[in-house]
Amino acid sequence: MQDLKQQQALDTATFLRVRKWYLLAFATIALTIIVAQILIQQHLNSQLNDSRVINVAGRQRAFSQKLVKEVLMLRSGQSDGPSSPQLLEDLRHTLYVWRTSHNGLQQGNDSIGLPKEENVVILELFADLNPHHEAMVDAAESILRGTEGEQDLPESYNEDLQTLLENEAIFLTKMDAIVNEYDALSKEKLQELKLKEYLLLGISLAILFLEVMFIFRPLSIQIRETISKLIRSQKESDATANEIQRLFLEKEKSLQQLQELNFVIDNAALFASTRRDGTVVFISKKFLALLERPESNMNVPLSEILTADQGQQQYLREVLTSKRKNIRSEEIEISTQTGKHLWLDMSIIPMHQSGLEQSVLILCSDITERKKNQLKVEELTKQNYEENMRQKQLQASKIVEGQEEERKRIAKDIHDGIGQMLTALKFNIESINTDQKEKTKEKVAYLKELTTDLIKGVRTATFNLTPPELEDHGIFPALQKMTVELSKLTGRNILFENKAKRSIRFHSLAETNIYRVTQEAVNNAIKYAEANYILVTINYHDGLLSVVIDDDGKGFDTSILKKGAKHESEGGMGVVFMKERMSYINGRLFINSIPGEGTRVTINYNVKETVLDGTE
Template sequence: MNNNKFEKSLDNTTFLRVRKWYLLALLAIAFSIVFSQILIQVHLNSQLNDSRVINVAGRQRAYSQKLVKDILLLNRISSKEDKEQILLHTKKTLDVWSLSHKALQFGNDSMGIPKEDNKDILTLLKKITPHHTAMVNAANNTIQLKSEDTANQEENIDVLLKNEPIFLNMMDTIVNKYDSISKTQLQKLKQKEYLLVAFSLLILLLEILFIFRPLSIQIRNTIAKLLKSKIESEENISKIEQLYQEKEHSLQELQELNFVIDNAALFASIKNNESVVFISKKFQDLLGCSTQDLSKPLSEILTINDGQQQYLKEVLRNSRKNIRTEEIKIRTKKGQDIWLDMSIIPLHQSSTKQSILILCSDITERIENQQKLEQLTKQNFEDKILQRKLQASQIVEGQEEERKRIAKDIHDGIGQMLTALKFNIESINLDNKDKTEEKIAYLKTLCSDLIKGVRTATFNLTPPELKDHGLFSALQKMTVELSKLTGKNILFENKIDKNIRFNSLAETNIYRVAQEAINNAIKYANSNYILLSINYNQGILSVLIDDDGKGFDDTILHKTPKNNSEGGMGLFYMKERINYINGRLFINSTKDKGTRVTINYKPENTAK
């Protein structure tokens, strides 16, 4: 094969010829595309101007008719205010009409109208100008004349009516002329576009015939030659591979072994005096040591800490007879503290140069994780102890507050009524029968109030229905009793078909939270309507307490009060009770729109 001839025919002659004609063809296509786009843009700009001119010309007809209409209407209206309004509109119409007429002739940048250069249009505009001027003068005279001068007004109206038909006809001619010119330009543009498209297609056809076809033939021949050369090369390569196969296999095994030792293992071998015979590249990178540092003893290479160096020397000295494993903390030359799991293996029979083999593993991450785990475990234990102490203090505080509330209810309610009962009984005088009858009637009322107060106190302490019949009956009984005692509209809605019993701890806490929510609605929300509804769906018990009270600020729900004086302790105890039984409590309140308390509880086992 003549390589010089092949390279000359392929690289020089063919490539240069193809490149020259291909660039010329691309330039011709690019020129045709750019030229066509310039023509289109120029025509579009011209069309925009023509559209604006045609629009203004057509509007002139409307303004002339409106001007005549306003002048005629001005002479027929007797109201002064209406005349002034029509005069104002007529002046505006006249100004725009006059300005537009001048713009059609001489152009106007503010209106977007270029100066007219078509001789036919300019001739038509010159012919129509006297009629336009006559109508403008007549309109101005009519506007300036007084209403008593009827003779001159009639004369001006005659001028307007006489010139208006002529003006309208000539404006139609001008608009039609504009349209005819625009259509002619569009036809010319279409012809140019067709020529450019034909020119581009011709260039593409010539490229196919004289560039791409010869090039494809040349490439096909070249590929055939390359395939022939490839077959010959493969035969030569096969022979070479057979000669060097065993050598490459051995070399590959050696490279793999060196790579594992040098890059994948923390490996070192030393003499009895701690001088380094070999140390892997990965070990050097971990320790941050250079080639000059390898002349030092191994203990000085491993760490820069004096105490650690002395310990390593002692470990190496005592490991010359038996295999030893140590977890050692070292400080590298980079200043990093790392942990190594070091295995020290004495080699007495392998070589006089290698006395001790050292294999290491970097266990820094494991040690750090163990330390972090210990810290987290300790912190978690301390947090749990602190939380239990806090919960215990809160429970004690809650119990104390409950005792104070019971004592306050008994002292302020039952105690005062008993004192009043005692004083009234002692003040009875049997000799005065009228006063005695009144006091006995008052004592009956007082006794009824006393009985009601005792029932309320005992009901708030421990309802018997909760233990005997379950949560649903206890909640229904509570709403009925509280409705009687307070006079509020407290309703109960049970959406569950059958009675379901839960464990006593869950029933007690849910009952107390619902009781606290209703008491809050009665005492603090000033509500007139309270609805307690229960539902059990998909294994979840839902208890909802809705009221129409004044609501409260939701921000107190996101912070824990430190003592009872800060307020919000009732809400805090409600949350604690529900969290204690692994339930969820949601409180949504809006100012002046009421409050909704939702209790969700998913029991593990239920008793039906």
């Protein structure tokens, strides 16, 4: 009954809502149509007045010509006799209509349906035309006054006729301008009417669109939702009836399911139940089989069934008999009667009966295999740690060895290069004999060359050490300085290209190792690849620093690197130590070379940069 009332209330509310919005929509459309008709009728009335004005204005031209024509006819009629009274009457009528229409166009005249002119432009045109019109009117009236009661034309006829003829052409021209202005105003009003009609059409379409979007569409959605609710209510009623039927059928099967559940607990789960004092109420067959205990004599403490170890029994007795409200879970190692050691993941769940006596449920899982595997994992982890430490020690020893090799190389360069040049310098200075001027000049020139070579050797040896630019300004300026100095010292074409968009600093250890690896790659290209062109390119994008060294040297077979061999360099750090340096900072080194075509060495380093912007 309540659903029926709710459905009727919903139907009534929906109907009232639909009726209200439909009435509002139709009222809006009707109002738009009425406003449009009022505007159109007002404009049509205005157009009728404009048509009348244009007609009268155009007729003024004809009346001016008729006036002149009738005046001319008076003169032509004198040869035949007196003036015709009919011709004079026509002239008076023409003058009257012409003058009345002219004044009506400006001031308005209800008898001929002319409104008062309000347009400033047209009034200015009439003001310019009025002197000519008045001159023509005065001339015509003068002629009419001269012919009253006389048979002959007045003496001023010719003069008045001349006035009419002189002003007629000007009148016609200026009247044409007024007619054209009337026509332009009429067209302008017509355009305004079109714009109004377009505007009203747009408003009508907008109203229809808004009604569709905010009235008809929401109403259709609401109606659809209402129908959907009714359908869902019917489906829910059917589902409720089906659920009641299903519960009735399940109730009949509940006893059988409980029996099956007891069987599952007894044979498939590690489950036990104890009293408050810790004695066993129930224990599953699977639990007994795991503990290797018979089913008889179960009225004993559970701690004695679980383990044969006295210490473990005491601990379990305290855990099982202590009062608690929360579930307790822990991993316990037990010893069975046969001496087997087991690990159990035990959950102790306190239960309260209706008699306020507490009992305990114990759910267990056999985790013996997991514990064994965990011990194996820990042992393997320890072995891996020890292996990693050995690798680190080996890596450190290789780095020390590389440093020693670097020192030996520097000492060898100083001994073989600078030392020999100093010895030669000493011997040449000692052999100078001032008495032999020609030989002395030759020796002095030789000493100058030797001194220049000595300076280059010293600069080369000192430059191979850590440059101050690396510590002060970072890897970018240091590599640029290195390429410039080596190009000067060796005479090779060594270039540097920086594609990074901003100044970036990295960890000092990373900058040092990247600099050394780049320096070794350039030295190898100079000494062993015999390259004439070397390009060092550095780039940084999305956290990746990349340094590429390209040369046009003789190259080598990279397959020897896969066998663990060193680079062709024996005096330098070699490829092995280059890779060790990059591995030490978690970087990567790639070497690509083709015999006879050159070598490319690529250094990649992933790191979060620090931008040099004056702040930390």
